Amino acid sequence: MTITDAPPAARPVGRRRIVLTGLLWLSLIPAVIWFLARAFGWDAGLWVQLLAFTPYVAIWTLIPALGALIARRWAAAAVAVLIAFGFAMAVVPRVVADGDEGPSTGVELRVMTANILFGGADASEIVRLVRDNGIDVLALQEFTVPAQQALKAAGLEQLLPFNQLAPEPGASGSGLYSRYDFAEQASRRNDGGFQQAHAAVQVPGAGTVYVESVHPLAPAAMDMVSGWSADLADQVPAAGGLPKVLMGDFNSTLDHKPLRDLIDTGYRDAADTVGKGWIGTWGPYDGDPIPPVTIDHVLADDRIGVKDVQVHSVKDSDHRAVIAWLTVPAA
Known part of the structure; x- marks a missing residue:
């Protein structure tokens, strides 16, 4: 074995880290698409029906954000937290009286x-x-x-x-x-x-x-x-x-x-x-x-x-x- 070869035990660990990182990023793609569709009013076909369930997607976005933080995948975590925050800004105000009830x-x-x-x-x-x-x-x-x-x-x-x-x-x-x-x-x-x-x-x-x-x-x-x-x-x-x-x-x-x-x-x-x-x-x-x-x-x-x-x-x-x-x- 040369000095540049990784120990055999390290290779599966490295592959698992790559797979985990890839899965985290993949889990963010639907949330990004959903968020952009909601924000810009994309109402093509099936999306109109799906958008009605946005509050449930907003709750789901907490899972990849928490997973990325626990796994210390900081780039994925930063993106996941931003997405979750964007959804929160859209849906959380509905459960909080806005203080502008009018006359x-x-x-x-x-x-x-x-x-x-x-x-x-x-x-x-x-x-x-x-x-x-x-x-x-x-x-x-x-x-x-x-x-x-x-x-x-x-x-x-x-x-x-x-x-x-x-x-x-x-x-x-x-x-x-x-x-x-x-x-x-x-x-x-x-x-x-x-x-x-x-x-x-x-x-x-x-x-x-x-x-x-x-x-x-x-x-x-x-x-x-x-x-x-x-x-x-x-x-x-x-x-x-x-x-x-x-x-x-x-x-x-x-x-x-x-x-x-x-x-x-x-x-x-x-x-x-x-x-x-x-x-x-x-x-x-x-x-x-x-x-x-x-x-x-x-x-x-x-x-x-x-x-x-x-x-x-x-x-x-x-x-x-x-x-x-x-x-x-x-x-």
Whole structure:
């Protein structure tokens, strides 16, 4: 053996170190791609669906970061920690109240949104949530004629006598119920084919507030992504006119850039504002093996304060209801 030859026992150790280092770097590639797709709003095909699960990927990025630190692979550790930090900056604020809840004095407005799964959700459960929580305005998606009849029989119109309804078979119907009268009301069909009921609600002591039941096309297949993106871009921006509340099944999480762009027109996501932005609203609630994701939202424009948010399961629906306590400035 020459003086330059490594001892035989050292060779397997050296190979293991190389393999471990390579595996660490390889484990970072998906996280880097995911982070860049999320940051720059890459919404091509399957990525739109995958991005909904970004919080789970954010948690996973801690594993390669910890592994690289333990193995003392400092270059890989530095990159892994930076990636984990980037994900943390994107998702951790959702579980921390941001301290910018908006106006705290004025008239309380309690709103609720629920996707009722082709109209089949338990009507008595919906009415119970409205009654128990003193809901002033209710937005419903996937609203059908049988659902309208069942809700009426369960007593909804006694609690919320004013309405703008556009029931349809399947998933395209929309409904808006209110304790207060409307100054104007209508329903519009978005490019994805779904109705969106909307109205100018006359809130006593606080003037008029624009409310819309939102339901853009779901990006369920590659050829539906462009319609999904167009529907979100076509939602009413916050700036100008009446104070606004958009609520419904946005088929988007805060990790989708089109939703963030809509919020940037002057809205607050109510759950995110009060530190409840990680609470799942769709996924496993009708038995499907899908991790919970947050695609149902209440967006209140900056002129409206956010006090609290609660999420409730609804029997026979794959979505959970979202309730928000808002503060509308006094007239």
